[in-house]
Amino acid sequence: MGMTVSFLILAIMTLAGGVAAMTLRRLVHCALALAVAFAGLAALYLNLGAEFAGLAQLLVYVGAVAILIVFAILLTPARPGDEAEKVFSPAGPAGAVLALAVFAVLAGAVMTSSAARQAAGGAVPQTTMREIGFALMQRYVLPLEVVALMLTAAMIGAVILAMRERRAVPGSTVGQSPELRA
Amino acid sequence: MTPLAGCLLVSALLFSVGLAGALTRRNAILVLAGIELMLNAANLNFIAFWRFGPHPEYLTGLMFVIFSIAVAAAEAAVGLALILAIYRHARTSDVSEMTEMKG
Numbered sequence: 439m440g441m442t443v444s445f446l447i448l449a450i451m452t453l454a455g456g457v458a459a460m461t462l463r464r465l466v467h468c469a470l471a472l473a474v475a476f477a478g479l480a481a482l483y484l485n486l487g488a489e490f491a492g493l494a495q496l497l498v499y500v501g502a503v504a505i506l507i508v509f510a511i512l513l514t515p516a517r518p519g520d521e522a523e524k525v526f527s528p529a530g531p532a533g534a535v536l537a538l539a540v541f542a543v544l545a546g547a548v549m550t551s552s553a554a555r556q557a558a559g560g561a562v563p564q565t566t567m568r569e570i571g572f573a574l575m576q577r578y579v580l581p582l583e584v585v586a587l588m589l590t591a592a593m594i595g596a597v598i599l600a601m602r603e604r605r606a607v608p609g610s611t612v613g614q615s616p617e618l619r620a
Numbered sequence: 621m622t623p624l625a626g627c628l629l630v631s632a633l634l635f636s637v638g639l640a641g642a643l644t645r646r647n648a649i650l651v652l653a654g655i656e657l658m659l660n661a662a663n664l665n666f667i668a669f670w671r672f673g674p675h676p677e678y679l680t681g682l683m684f685v686i687f688s689i690a691v692a693a694a695e696a697a698v699g700l701a702l703i704l705a706i707y708r709h710a711r712t713s714d715v716s717e718m719t720e721m722k723g
Contacts, residue, residue, distance in 0.1 A: 449626075453633055456637040460638070460641030479664060486627070488670065491682055491686060507649060507653060507696075516713075534640050538640075541632055544628075545632055554628055565679060589690060599698065599701035
């Protein structure tokens, strides 16, 4: 049993989105390509039979994270002078070589692993929403509560970090609005 | 090539693309996007091992992905808030210009 055609199409779509997100020049285009990659991953999860994870991926990544990234891009405009031609950092070639080396190691490990060669891949496991709910409420209830606490802390932390500082220290430009400083 | 190996290869490729982006881009937001891609590649591995593993009825990989998505969402929110705070201070989102920890 080989890979199905749908898996190949979704994988190509995901990878194309990822590559485009990391190479395009305009930041908004990068964010849109990233949304395509996230949606492709959600479709891959659905293709592998993980409906709940696929829909959660669609909601959280395409719905929230991609939009958050678009907002962050729009809130941090580049200065007029230095928009052009500086997309990659000076250490770019070394980083690309490093990423290629990491891929070579990972691909070599996957191709030589016996577990990946003899994995059966039987019928699609039938998991109902009911089973997932029971697992979350019984076996994984402590991690669930910890995640809830962490999400609250992260939300408060993000708001505090992004909040404009109200009182500016005399003589300092920190906390003033950009219009005042400019 | 078995379906599991195919999934793992796609995931390795996605991880490398994310790593390359995180290491080569100048914009801090795209560095964060590269890190998100790497996290997603790990999630794809969890799903693949859950789907093709010997005991899918235990739901372990699926649960790990659900928690991982929640953690990644928190990470993205805090990371973008940090980038906004730095931008407000230094007027740039270029990681190669962020050379000071103390403004």
